[in-house]
Amino acid sequence: MTAMQWFFSFIKKHMKRLIFALVLVTINSVGAIVTPKISGIVVDDVIMGGSRDNLLILVIILLSVTLLRSVIRFCFAMIFEKTSQKVLYEIRDYVYQNFMKQDFTFxxxxxxxxxxxxxxxxxxxxxxxxxYPIYAIYENTLLFVIALVMVFIVDYRLALCMIAVMPLTVFVTAKQLLSVKPAFQNIRQHFSSLNTFVQENISGNRVVKAFAKEDYEIAKFNIENDGFRDAELSASEIWKKYVPVFEFLAHALTVILYMVGGIMVVKGSMSMGNLVAISGYLWMFNMPLRQAGWLVNDVQRFTTSVEKVYSTISVEPSIKEPKQAVVKDYFKGDIEFNKVSYSIGQEEILKDIDFRVKAGQTVGIIGPTGSGKTTLMNLLCRFYDVSSGSITLDGIDVKKxxxxxxxxxxxxxxxxxxxxxxxxxxxxxxARPDCSVEEVIAAAKVANAHDFIIQMPDGYDxxxxxxxxxxxxxxxQRISLARALLKKPSIMILDDTTSAVDMETETLIQDELKSLEGNYTVFIIAHRISSVKDADLILVVEDGRIVEAGDHESLLDENGYYHKVFHHQYGDFDKILKETKGRDDTLENTNEKRMGE
Ligand SMILES: Nc1ncnc2c1ncn2[C@@H]1O[C@H](COP(=O)(O)OP(=O)(O)OP(=O)(O)O)[C@@H](O)[C@H]1O
Ligand SMILES: [Mg+2]
Structure with a gap:
């Protein structure tokens, strides 16, 4: 499908209404011949002929047709305006839905x-x-053709003289169409860039302030702003060259009409009334020429935008809904990673990840920053797909x-x-907007968020x-944890969720979470040993590989990364503990001995 076909698929639904409106445009355009025609009759019969018999009827017809044409114009303009709003609504809705379907890569x-x-x-x-342009292009073309036919009827020689300007008009229109297109593409590019800059700087305003970089950012904004202005100006540089050409062609028609027509009237081969009638058609020739430059611009703005929108939404998400998808309301939460690897381009992010978790178990994931912990979970959620190997949930490949x-x-x-x-x-x-307030409070309590929430001016509101x-x-972090808990899922992923809370609060949260243990399979990603030490399985991820796996005790015995981190975080606390324990034992023995004595 091309961008235009895509756009016309939205127009199709409104075709009947649009055709009706175009019929109105046709009636209105045909009605345009009435005024010049009657003017010609008035000149020939009333002014030159001196007969006033039909003057009143002619004036009434003139007024009625003018009134009717105004009403018709209002009607079709309204139809096009309303249809444009409906089409806009439908396209915007479609594009938004497409955005929602897109994956992380998009x-x-x-x-x-x-x-x-x-x-x-x-x-x-x-x-x-x-x-506007849809009917304006049709109306102007129609007016031009009707005027030409009317001139033909009056005098074919004069009509042929007026047709002489047509090849030039077609040539100039085509040339403008081609030359403004890149300029409008450039405008769209700069508009997007300016938008991105403003959006990022407003979102990141606190960083700008913290680094006192306002002046620097204003200077950068000015460059973007200049770029956009220059793009608009260079587009107008192009099309403004064509506007005088169209104006010239419009004037050329006037000159041709009065010169050739004047000579014909003087020679007696055409009546004065006919010349007046034909001069009445002049605007029907002139208007399309005067508007051509502007309409060409509108058309190119439109085609550029349709192409931009279509190229954005026609990207197929790499994460696709499986063809015969397994759909279940509830999964137990047995998870297996089977020799999973994940690469982005040439870079291997995860290699040979292999582990099994039973439903209800807790898995701790620890490892240096950038080692691939978050990516591991992104693969489970299918935000990205594995490059090789497979991940199963309750024995079903997540891709299915x-x-x-x-x-x-x-x-x-x-x-x-x-x-x-x-x-x-x-x-x-x-996740569950219709849940009860009690459920929200219960989740907030588990996440240790309730106390600070009720102290806020409007509490939960x-x-x-x-x-x-x-x-x-x-x-x-605690609100984000409560949000995840309220979902009552079978799998919980807590990615660095307690990194910003103090140890005491973390312990309280852990105690609360322990009370829910067994309800779901939990992955706790953390840098603190305290966050993962109680997990059934702890995975140590380093440089995209699982380098150690086991529980707290076994990993401490391994003398690897986990052991090292433990000593970093706890110092020689365990040694002191052991020593103290040893001393206490000695003391106890001595006391026992003394008591025995
Ligand atoms: N979208 C992406 N495109 C390219 N590289 C990526 C992308 N996402 C992650 N990476 C790279 O993958 C590696 C693993 O990233 P990941 O976010 O999984 O690390 P992490 O272990 O969660 O780190 P941290 O502890 O800092 O959260 C990093 O080297 C990162 O630069
Ligand atoms: Mg991470």
Whole structure:
């Protein structure tokens, strides 16, 4: 499908209404011949002939036709305007749904500002095309043809003289069409870029302020702004060259008419009334020529925007819904990674990942930053697909499970917490908006968030700003944890979820989570030993591989990465503990001995 075919698939639904409107345009255009025709009769019969018999009827016809044409114009303009709004609504809806279906790779490859431009500026260019140029092009062509036919009827020689300008008109129109296209593509590019810059700088304004880089960013903005202005100016440089040419052609027609027509009247081969009537058709020749330059611009703006939107949405997501998807409301949560590897281009992110987890177990994942812990979970959720090997849930390959069914069974507290501009309650109840307040509170209590929430001015109704502005890092993490818990999933993934909370709060959360143990399979990704030490299985990931696996005790005995991190975090605490324990034992023995004596 081409971009245009895609666009016309939206127009098709409104075809009947549009054809009706085009019929009205046709009636209106044909009605345009009435005024010049009557003017000609008035000149020949009334002014030159001196007969006033039909003057009143002619004036009444003139007024009625003018009134009727105004009403018809209003009607078809309204139909096109309304249809444009409907088409805009449908296309915007389609594009948004497409955005929602896209995968992580799509969002990695497309800048937010670009996607925003698709939904704003580009949509408006498309809407405008339906609202005006569609009928304006038809109306102007029709007026031109009708005027030409009328001149032909009056005098074919004069008509042939006027046709002489047509090849030149077609040539200039085609040339403008071709030359403005790259200019409009350039404008769209700069508009997207400007949008992205503004969006990123407003979102990242706190960083700009923290680094006192306002002036630097303003200078960068000015470059973007200049770029956009220059793109608009260079486009207008191109099309403004054509506007005078069209104006010249319009004037040339006037000159041809009065010169050739005047000579014919003087020679007596044409009546004065006919010359007046033909001069009345002049605007029907002139208007299309005067508007041609502008309409060509509108058409090119529109085609550029349709192509941009279509190229964005025609990207096939690499993560696809399986053909015969397994759909289940509930999965137990048995998970197996079988020799899983994952590469991005040439870079191998994960290699030979192999482990099994039974439903209800807790898995701790620890390892240096950038070692692949988050990626491991991204593969389980099918945000990306494994390059080789397989991941199974309850013995079914995740690639065969319906995407919604799979993700609906996973509660994910992401490392990069994102909260919506909504109430705290709304954020926690995101997965189940119709759940009861009690359930929201219960989830918040497990996440140790209830106490700080009720201390906020509006409690659970407190609106958190964009991305959770107004909350501390640890508070955001706890709301994100509550949001995942409320889903009551069979698999929980807590990616660095307690990294920003103090140890005491972490312990409280862990105690609460322990009370839910067995209800779901939990993956806890962390850098702190304290977060993972109680897990049934701890995986140590280093450079994309599982280098150690086991429980806390066995990993401590291994003397590897886990042991090293433990000593980093706890110092020689365990040694002191052992020594103290040894001393206590000695003391106890001595006491026992003394008591025995
Ligand atoms: N979309 C991506 N494109 C290219 N490389 C990526 C992408 N996502 C992750 N990586 C790379 O994959 C590696 C593993 O990243 P990952 O986020 O899984 O690390 P991590 O173990 O979770 O680190 P951290 O502890 O800092 O959260 C990193 O080297 C990272 O640069
Ligand atoms: Mg990570």
């Amino acid at each position: 969002y990695n490859n497309n800048r937010t500002g670009d996607l925003m431009s698709r939904q704003t500026g580009d949509m408006d260019a498309i809407r405008h095309f339906v609202a 499970i319906g995407l919604h069914s799979l993700r609906d069974n996973i509660g994910l507290a992401m490392q990069d917490v994102f909260l919506f501009s909504d109430t705290i309650e709304g954020n926690i109840a995101f 407190t609106i958190v700003g964009e991305r959770g502005v107004g909350l501390s890092g640890g508070q955001k």
